[in-house]
Structure formats: structure tokens, C-alpha cells
Amino acid sequence: MSNARKGRVDPARSLAILWRTREPASRSAGPGLSVDRIVRAAIEIADAEGIDALTMRRVGEALGAGTMSVYTYVPGKTELLDVMVDTLYGEMSRPVDVPGGWRARLESIARENLRLYRAHPWLLRAETSRPVLGPHLLAKYDYELGAVAGIGLDDVEMDAVLTLVLGHVRSAARAELDVVNLERETGMTDGQWWQSHAPWLEHFMKSGSYPTAARVGTAAGQAHGAAYGPEHAFEWGLQRVLDGISVVIAERRGA
Amino acid sequence: MSNARKGRVDPARSLAILWRTREPASRSAGPGLSVDRIVRAAIEIADAEGIDALTMRRVGEALGAGTMSVYTYVPGKTELLDVMVDTLYGEMSRPVDVPGGWRARLESIARENLRLYRAHPWLLRAETSRPVLGPHLLAKYDYELGAVAGIGLDDVEMDAVLTLVLGHVRSAARAELDVVNLERETGMTDGQWWQSHAPWLEHFMKSGSYPTAARVGTAAGQAHGAAYGPEHAFEWGLQRVLDGISVVIAERRGA
DNA sequence: CTCGGTCCCGTACGCGGTACGGCAGGGAAG
DNA sequence: CTTCCCTGCCGTACCGCGTACGGGACCGAG
Structure with missing residues (x-):
């Protein structure tokens, strides 16, 4: 349990590895390790067996x-x-030819980020703490800023838009992954889990308290097993967020 | 490193503890432990020294x-x-007399949740995984649903609104806490950290790549040290989210 | 006084990150 | 060719974690 950034952190050392400021140092004996091989192997392990x-x-x-x-x-x-x-x-994929203006581009970015979280769920746990200024993070940031450049927002607003959208993606991905993890860890499906908890919930809910929670929770649970779910939460929330952003953009355009 | 839900989880056992289905069993000898005393102590430790x-x-x-x-x-x-x-x-505080309609109530809820994260930063790490259906979570859910009840949204939409708003709060809290953690763990302030990384960044940014990232990143960094920051990200994002929600509510009202 | 249950906890195991010091092999210097 | 050193490699060991297990201490009930 942790994920904390332990011990003293030497920025120079970290950055050197991130940016690969190092000779290949090819020696023939032994396994012939390298930062790349190690990272590749580590990613494979995390993907296949969890972090x-x-x-x-x-x-x-x-x-x-x-x-x-x-x-x-x-x-x-x-x-x-x-x-x-x-x-x-x-x-990550960074298409340059996304048609449809800022909204379509932000949608595309949101979806690509979601795809990344789905492909590498452990990212949600590994990303914790401060951002590490690696070369690819910069490239990603630069690309994503492009989606909201030149539409009247100032620099700080552009950054805020990205933070907001990416934060939403993270939230949605987390919710989605929790469902998956739940099934794998407890060995029971979402439905089974709901089943096993239902008696307790009904008991305490029908005791009179929490009327709204009982009704809505049941409705969400029902829909959960059917069509609704994290997927829809992502889409629905994303549209709300984009709607909210469009208000600001419209203001800037009007002014 | 982990936070995973290990081993077999017995829902009945967990729920029994959550709902305190147990006699006090007062014995005089020894330290006289109890679930409450243990939990209280654990919270104090986590608050004071981190999770x-x-x-x-x-x-x-x-x-x-x-x-x-x-x-x-x-x-x-x-x-x-x-x-x-x-x-x-x-x-958590759950005032019933918040004036100003759904928007003010959601704002109040968002702020109270942020307050909780600030008071107990470890919550961000402990909350991971599935929601645990404890009595107070139900009470919280019920109360928060009240903010968006009776304004034309259906049950699933009400749940979605809450998910969206609380997700934003989480994101903002995480960003804010990262800054604080950064300082405590590395022993350097945000400004010092920025300073130590600046040369590298400039070097790679002025090499021509990432022009937008360089400009916006610098702008955000500047503002970061000054007035801007996670606080503003929370407020700004919250208003965007609420704007987005208001669009849906307006639609439902119109229909 | 005995007995059975409950509370308490000392010990020990397995597993994690990683400090430390040694070893080996290849290139550079002589 | 020999010598030396530098560097990649890694066996061992330490500390700290969660927790299984089994025993001892204390209690109220019979």
C-alpha cells in the first residue's frame, strides 16, 4: 500500500533517464539490459498481471x-x-486532421486518453503524484493544447480547459476500472455483488431512512446491469463538460 | 505500493463492521479496544503522518x-x-437550508467534499476501488441527491450529475494535494522545483519543438507561483461543469 | 471451583524495496 | 601480450510490511 514518492528525488537523475541522456554502452556479456528493455518488460508485466x-x-x-x-x-x-x-x-495517437473545430478535437483527445487508460489500467495508479516532465508528456501537452489554440482563450484558460477535460476522463476511467477490478478481485460479477449486498441495503433502506438514495440507487443499479454504466457516464459527462466550455468560448467570441 | 483489495472479501463481515452490528462487549482488562477506538486512532495517524x-x-x-x-x-x-x-x-456537514436552487446546492456540496479531501488527504488514496456501502455513504448519497431532486431530471440523470460533480472535486483535490505532497516529499517548494527543472525545459523547448507547450506551460507556471493554482482550477472547472448541467436542466424544463 | 468463551498478543512467515560489496569480463594503456 | 580499471552484473542481507497461528489471560455462568 502506498504509491508514495519515497526518499530523496534527484531531478537531474530522473530527467536524464526520462530523456535518455546516456550512451548505449553496448556490452555483449550478460543479458544486455537497457532502460528501454526494462521499461518494456515492466509495462508488459503491469498490463498482463496488474501493477x-x-x-x-x-x-x-x-x-x-x-x-x-x-x-x-x-x-x-x-x-x-x-x-x-x-x-x-x-x-498515443495524435491525429492532426480532426475535422469539426475545437469540440471535435477535444472529444477526440478525451477518447484517446480513455483508450490509454483502458489499455493500461495501472496508469490510474501510477500517475499519482506530481507530473514527471518527460519528453512524451511535453509532446502530449503540446498536441492537446493545439485543440484549443486560436479560439479566443488566453493561455491560462487553455490550460484550464485541458485540465478539466482530462480530469473528467480520469474520473470516468477510474469508475469503469473499478467495476472490472471488482469482478476480478472478488470473483463475482457486478450483478452477483449487487445481489449479495441487496438484502442488507433493502433492510436499512426500507427502514425509512434514505428514501431518495434507495430509489435512485436501485434505478442506477438496474440500469447498471442493463445499458447504463461507466461508458455512458463518460459520454454524458463529457458532453456536459464540453457544453460548459462552449459557454466560455462563446463569451470570448462575443467580447 | 498497491492499495488493491487483496484476498477474499466477505461482504457480510465487512458490512457487519460498517454498520456496527455487534455488542459493545465491555471487558475491563487490557486496553479495552473497540472498532471505534481503532478507527479513530487510524484516522488520526493518517491525518498526521500520511497514509x-x-x-x-x-x-x-x-x-x-x-x-x-x-x-x-x-x-x-x-x-x-x-x-x-x-x-x-x-x-460531513449537510446543511438543509442552502438558498439559491440546485446550482447553489451543488456548489455547496462540491465545496464540502473539497473540504473533506483537504482535511484528510489520504482519502484520495483510500477511496480507490469499489464504493463500500457503509451507512454514512448512504446518508451522504441521499443528501446529495436532494440537491438535484424535483427539477425535472430522471433518476439516472440525477446520479450522473452527482458523479460528474464529485469527480471534478476529486480531480481538483488531487491536483491540489499533489502540489502539497511535492513540497513535503522533495523538501523543495513548488518554486524551487520549477527552478531546478527550468534549465532542462528551456533547453528542450527552445530547441524548437513544443512551441505551444512552452508558452502555455510557462504562463501557467508563472501564474502558478502567483495567483493561479489548483484553487482556481477547482472554481473555474466547477463553474464550467455547472454550466454544462444547466443546459440539460433547461432542456428538461423546456420539454 | 470449573469451564468455555472472548480478548489479547508473541512469534514467525512470506514478500516487498533496496544498500552493499564482490565478481567478471572487456577495453585501454604499457 | 599483460596489466589495470571501469562498468555491468547480481548474491546476500536488512528492514518493514500484512497477517496466520496458537497460546495465555481473564471473565461470567454453571
């Missing part, structure tokens, strides 16, 4: 190397996670 | 008891966290 299965021992093992060999290239697990995250940012 | 300092050994110690004594009342750390979270929900 809890990502241990330094496991990474070394996956590369046919000893545990401590990993530390030759990466100062610690924290920095490894940093590089993993930045690497994923680098693999 | 990483919250270990079962530490909890026992704080109560003048042995580590394993804690397990007499709580099945494991997971459940302890569950109860801690639900306990906090129970301590």
Missing part, C-alpha cells in the same frame, strides 16, 4: 537477469514508474 | 495494544480503511 504484480524481482526475472541488475539502469521503482508512464504517453 | 505511516503495528501501538489485537475487531487493513472512509463521510 501489484510489478516488483523489481519480477522485472529482473522477466529479462533473465538478477533483481539488482535493474538498479544499474534505474535508480528505483519510483523512477521506473515515471519512465513507464512517459513511454505510454509517447504511444 | 503510508498507517500500519497495523502503528495502530496497535497508538492504542497501547499489541499489533494483533487490532485484528480482533477488524478482519484486515482493507476493512479498516473502508470503515475509516465511511466514518469521514459521517462527519
Whole structure:
């Protein structure tokens, strides 16, 4: 349990790894490790078995190397996670030909970010803490800013728009992943879980308290098993957020 | 590193603890533990020293008891966290006399949730995973639904509105806390950190790539040290979100 | 006084990150 | 070719975590 950024953090060291300021140093003996190979292996492990299965021992093992060999290239697990995250940012799609103005572009960005979270759910846990200024994060930021450039917003507003939209994507992704994790961890489906909790809930709800919660919760639960769900929450919320942004843009245009 | 819900989870057991379905069982000898005392102590530790300092050994110690004594009342750390979270929900302010309609009430709710995150930053890490249906979560949900009841939205929409608003609060709180954590963990202030990274950034940005990111990032950074910041991101985003919601409500009213 | 249940906790296990120090092998210097 | 050192590699060990297990202490009931 944690995810904290432990110990002293040396920015220079971290950034050096992020930006790969280093000679290849090709030696033939041994497993022939490298930051790239380590990061690749780590991402594969996290994708396949979840971030809890990502241990330094496991990474070394996956590369046919000893545990401590990993530390030759990466100062610690924290920095490894940093590089993993930045690497994923680098693999995102960044189409330049999105038609439809700022709204369509923001939608496209939101969807691509959601796709990333779905493909690498552990990102939601790894991203915690401060942003790590890796090269791909910068590229991502630059690209995404392009969606809201030149439509009358000032710099701080552009940044705020992005923060808002990406924050929404994160929230939605988290909700969606929670459902999936729930099933995998407890071994029961969402429906089964609902079933097992239902008696208790009914008991306490029909005791008179929480009338609204009982009704709406049931309605949401019902719909949950049917058509509604995190997917719809993402779409619905995204449209609300974009509507809200459009108000500001309209104001700026009017002024 | 984790926060996962480990092992088999017995809903009945968890719920029993959440709802305190248990006799007081007052014994005079020993430290005289109880779920409440344990939870109280755990919350104090997490508040004062962060969630990483919250270990079962530490909890026992704080109560003048042995580590394993804690397990007499709580099945494991997971459940302890569950109860801690639900306990906090129970301590939230829920004014009934908020004037100004749904918008003012949602604003009030958002602010109260932000206050909670600020008072107990570890909540952001503990809340992960599925919602635990404790009594206070239900009360909270019921109360918050009241803000958007009777204004033309259907049940699923009411739930969606809440999800959206609370998700925004979470995002904003996370951003805000990241800044604070950054300072505590690295021992340097936001400004110092910016300073130490600046050379690198300038170097790579002035190399021609990422022109927009460079400009906006700098602008945001400047403002960051000055007036702008997470606080403003929260307020600005909240108004956007509420604007977006008002569009839907207006539609429903018109129809 | 005995007995059974409840509370308490000492010990120990497995597993995580990682400090430390040694080893080996290849290139550079002689 | 030999020597030396630098660098990649990693075995061992330490500390701290969550928690299973089994035993001891205390209680009220019979």
C-alpha cells in the first residue's frame, strides 16, 4: 500500500533517464539490459498481471537477469514508474486532421486518453503524484493544447480547459476500472455483488431512512446491469463538460 | 505500493463492521479496544503522518495494544480503511437550508467534499476501488441527491450529475494535494522545483519543438507561483461543469 | 471451583524495496 | 601480450510490511 514518492528525488537523475541522456554502452556479456528493455518488460508485466504484480524481482526475472541488475539502469521503482508512464504517453495517437473545430478535437483527445487508460489500467495508479516532465508528456501537452489554440482563450484558460477535460476522463476511467477490478478481485460479477449486498441495503433502506438514495440507487443499479454504466457516464459527462466550455468560448467570441 | 483489495472479501463481515452490528462487549482488562477506538486512532495517524505511516503495528501501538489485537475487531487493513472512509463521510456537514436552487446546492456540496479531501488527504488514496456501502455513504448519497431532486431530471440523470460533480472535486483535490505532497516529499517548494527543472525545459523547448507547450506551460507556471493554482482550477472547472448541467436542466424544463 | 468463551498478543512467515560489496569480463594503456 | 580499471552484473542481507497461528489471560455462568 502506498504509491508514495519515497526518499530523496534527484531531478537531474530522473530527467536524464526520462530523456535518455546516456550512451548505449553496448556490452555483449550478460543479458544486455537497457532502460528501454526494462521499461518494456515492466509495462508488459503491469498490463498482463496488474501493477501489484510489478516488483523489481519480477522485472529482473522477466529479462533473465538478477533483481539488482535493474538498479544499474534505474535508480528505483519510483523512477521506473515515471519512465513507464512517459513511454505510454509517447504511444498515443495524435491525429492532426480532426475535422469539426475545437469540440471535435477535444472529444477526440478525451477518447484517446480513455483508450490509454483502458489499455493500461495501472496508469490510474501510477500517475499519482506530481507530473514527471518527460519528453512524451511535453509532446502530449503540446498536441492537446493545439485543440484549443486560436479560439479566443488566453493561455491560462487553455490550460484550464485541458485540465478539466482530462480530469473528467480520469474520473470516468477510474469508475469503469473499478467495476472490472471488482469482478476480478472478488470473483463475482457486478450483478452477483449487487445481489449479495441487496438484502442488507433493502433492510436499512426500507427502514425509512434514505428514501431518495434507495430509489435512485436501485434505478442506477438496474440500469447498471442493463445499458447504463461507466461508458455512458463518460459520454454524458463529457458532453456536459464540453457544453460548459462552449459557454466560455462563446463569451470570448462575443467580447 | 498497491492499495488493491487483496484476498477474499466477505461482504457480510465487512458490512457487519460498517454498520456496527455487534455488542459493545465491555471487558475491563487490557486496553479495552473497540472498532471505534481503532478507527479513530487510524484516522488520526493518517491525518498526521500520511497514509503510508498507517500500519497495523502503528495502530496497535497508538492504542497501547499489541499489533494483533487490532485484528480482533477488524478482519484486515482493507476493512479498516473502508470503515475509516465511511466514518469521514459521517462527519460531513449537510446543511438543509442552502438558498439559491440546485446550482447553489451543488456548489455547496462540491465545496464540502473539497473540504473533506483537504482535511484528510489520504482519502484520495483510500477511496480507490469499489464504493463500500457503509451507512454514512448512504446518508451522504441521499443528501446529495436532494440537491438535484424535483427539477425535472430522471433518476439516472440525477446520479450522473452527482458523479460528474464529485469527480471534478476529486480531480481538483488531487491536483491540489499533489502540489502539497511535492513540497513535503522533495523538501523543495513548488518554486524551487520549477527552478531546478527550468534549465532542462528551456533547453528542450527552445530547441524548437513544443512551441505551444512552452508558452502555455510557462504562463501557467508563472501564474502558478502567483495567483493561479489548483484553487482556481477547482472554481473555474466547477463553474464550467455547472454550466454544462444547466443546459440539460433547461432542456428538461423546456420539454 | 470449573469451564468455555472472548480478548489479547508473541512469534514467525512470506514478500516487498533496496544498500552493499564482490565478481567478471572487456577495453585501454604499457 | 599483460596489466589495470571501469562498468555491468547480481548474491546476500536488512528492514518493514500484512497477517496466520496458537497460546495465555481473564471473565461470567454453571
